[in-house]
Amino acid sequence: MTDQLSKTRVVILGGGTAGWxxxxxxxxxxxxxxxxxxxxxxEIGIVGVGEATLPHIRYFVESLGLDEAEFMKATHATFxxxxxxxxxxRIGSHYLHPFGSFGAPLNDVPFHHFWLRLQxxxxxxxxxxxxxxxxxxxxxxxxxxxxxxxLYNYAYQFDATLFGPYLRGYSIARGVTRTEGKVVExxxxxxxxxxxxxxxxxxxxxxxxxxxxCSGFRALLIGQTLxxxxxxxxxxxxxxxxxxxxCEAANDKIGPFTGVHAMSAGWRWRIPLQHRVGNxxxxxxxxxxxxxxEDALVAAVEGAPMAEPRVLKFRAGxxxxxxxxxxxxxxxxxxxxxxxxxxxxxLVQGAIxxxxxxxPIGPVRDQDRDEFNRVTDAEYDRIRDFLILHYNATVRDDSxxxxxxxxxxxxxxxxxxxxxWRRSARVAKYSQGLFFEPSxxxxxxxxxxxxxxxxxxxxxxxxxxxxxxxxxxxxxVSDAVCAMPDHANFIRMRNASIERPA
Ligand SMILES: Cc1cc2nc3c(=O)[nH]c(=O)nc-3n(C[C@H](O)[C@H](O)[C@H](O)COP(=O)(O)OP(=O)(O)OC[C@H]3O[C@@H](n4cnc5c(N)ncnc54)[C@H](O)[C@@H]3O)c2cc1C
Numbered sequence: 298m299t300d301q302l303s304k305t306r307v308v309i310l311g312g313g314t315a316g317w318x319x320x321x322x323x324x325x326x327x328x329x330x331x332x333x334x335x336x337x338x339x340e341i342g343i344v345g346v347g348e349a350t351l352p353h354i355r356y357f358v359e360s361l362g363l364d365e366a367e368f369m370k371a372t373h374a375t376f377x378x379x380x381x382x383x384x385x386x387r388i389g390s391h392y393l394h395p396f397g398s399f400g401a402p403l404n405d406v407p408f409h410h411f412w413l414r415l416q417x418x419x420x421x422x423x424x425x426x427x428x429x430x431x432x433x434x435x436x437x438x439x440x441x442x443x444x445x446x447x448l449y450n451y452a453y454q455f456d457a458t459l460f461g462p463y464l465r466g467y468s469i470a471r472g473v474t475r476t477e478g479k480v481v482e483x484x485x486x487x488x489x490x491x492x493x494x495x496x497x498x499x500x501x502x503x504x505x506x507x508x509x510x511c512s513g514f515r516a517l518l519i520g521q522t523l524x525x526x527x528x529x530x531x532x533x534x535x536x537x538x539x540x541x542x543x544c545e546a547a548n549d550k551i552g553p554f555t556g557v558h559a560m561s562a563g564w565r566w567r568i569p570l571q572h573r574v575g576n577x578x579x580x581x582x583x584x585x586x587x588x589x590x591e592d593a594l595v596a597a598v599e600g601a602p603m604a605e606p607r608v609l610k611f612r613a614g615x616x617x618x619x620x621x622x623x624x625x626x627x628x629x630x631x632x633x634x635x636x637x638x639x640x641x642x643x644l645v646q647g648a649i650x651x652x653x654x655x656x657p658i659g660p661v662r663d664q665d666r667d668e669f670n671r672v673t674d675a676e677y678d679r680i681r682d683f684l685i686l687h688y689n690a691t692v693r694d695d696s697x698x699x700x701x702x703x704x705x706x707x708x709x710x711x712x713x714x715x716x717x718w719r720r721s722a723r724v725a726k727y728s729q730g731l732f733f734e735p736s737x738x739x740x741x742x743x744x745x746x747x748x749x750x751x752x753x754x755x756x757x758x759x760x761x762x763x764x765x766x767x768x769x770x771x772x773x774v775s776d777a778v779c780a781m782p783d784h785a786n787f788i789r790m791r792n793a794s795i796e797r798p799a
Pocket of ligand 1: 310311312313314315316336337338339341342343344345346347348349350478479480481511512513514515517539541577609611627628629630636639640641642643645
């Protein structure tokens with residue numbers, strides 16, 4: 298039992314997506330064990346991007362006890378069944394990275410092995426016809442998966458400027474104290490180096506036991522104060538800028554997916570929300586000027602611009618230790634990997650889950666801190682490899698940027714994964730974290746990395762028996778999607794059902 302006196306005083310610096318997600322989760326799960334204060338500065342503001350998520354966000358929303366329909370209406374959110382990649386493997390190529398598998402395993406052997414065999418015999422057909430997410434996305438359809446089904450999953454695309462404030466309301470209603478102001482001084486213990494208090498411009502001093510650095514790229518506590526090293530990954534992930542600009546939707550169709558288009562010096566995102574479309578061009582400043590990137594983005598967006606283009610600068614990499622002394626960095630303060638696979642908010646969620654699991658009642662234990670850092674590093678490293686694959690697995694030779702990424706030396710960890718795939722169509726296994734087999738299969742095959750072999754057991758069924766089985770999967774998928782409503786209509790009907798009095 299924790300009484301009022303022994304509650305851990307948690308101070309969160311930053312009120313962006315990371316700060317308010319942390320505050321909401323802490324007060325919800327550990328409100329009995331900690332007092333949570335959050336400091337944010339309107340003058341500094343938030344990064345204001347970060348609208349596409351991964352399916353894990355559903356469990357975050359659910360764990361807070363939020364009503365999905367109401368949450369989605371408040372943040373103008375849409376559903377997301379995957380990421381639609383254009384022009385990555387080669388110009389003109391296209392594939393969806395779906396939030397679900399291709400077909401279903403046969404006798405415990407993943408489906409893609411059978412497809413590869415049929416493909417080698419010239420009768421594979423389109424692998425993507427066996428992905429329900431792909432057929433739904435292609436038809437702009439959406440229906441939630443039946444309860445308990447693992448056939449497919451979905452995420453949300455929401456307005457980044459509304460998500461934090463929504464969680465702010467939730468957190469304050471449950472006891473989080475919010476302080477508006479700019480932190481100008483950090484007080485440390487002379488001996489341990491632990492942070493003791495933060496001083497604001499208006500003279501206010503806020504003490505704490507545990508500090509969560511959600512100050513974004515500024516990284517005021519973990520970086521500027523504790524000087525935790527930054528591991529730079531820009532030799533593999535060259536993009537270091539983005540220009541963002543929302544626009545009006547060109548028609549009333551809302552695709553249930555995030556669109557990404559490879560460009561001459563990076564790639565462009567398109568995130569459809571209920572009320573507008575988010576757009577951005579992520580590029581390498583060594584290969585393109587800001588002005589040219591702005592022009593390319595403005596030329597590519599479909600609807601009328603709703604704001605001036607805004608340039609953001611960043612570096613790919615992560616802190617060598619995200620938890621140092623009594624400071625835990627969450628969000629952009631902890632690291633940044635470009636949003637090609639919408640991973641940042643997932644990383645925020647993962648860090649919060651770890652923090653809650655290892656929450657220090659009393660002094661911070663070294664073992665907890667080390668375990669937090671170990672898990673965080675593994676997450677970042679795997680995502681890094683997955684992102685690099687998108688650049689390296691290409692035949693594009695139409696610009697200096699693509700020539701560079703196509704021919705660069707990739708990390709050993711990725712090289713080994715690619716060799717394993719090329720030899721045997723196998724995907725390196727791990728039990729926790731992001732991007733399991735279907736994700737790697739989608740990017741490998743979608744970008745033209747076709748392996749030399751497959752699982753021996755895929756040779757067992759007769760060819761026509763196998764073709765019939767694959768045909769059956771395609772029909773099941775297409776029949777299931779046929780009956781589903783249009784995505785935009787589904788959202789409209791759900792919004793209307795909330796408006797109606799009970
Ligand atoms: C171009 C781009 C596109 C992205 N797209 C995606 C995406 O599609 N999906 C995804 O998952 N992620 C995406 N991200 C990442 C995502 O935006 C962030 O992970 C997320 O918004 C969390 O940001 P944050 O809260 O860490 O930082 P911020 O939003 O920058 O918040 C920092 C907070 O700290 C406060 N602060 C800073 N210094 C002080 C101070 N001295 N005193 C008081 N307050 C202070 C600020 O006022 C602010 O409240 C994208 C990022 C970029 C750059």
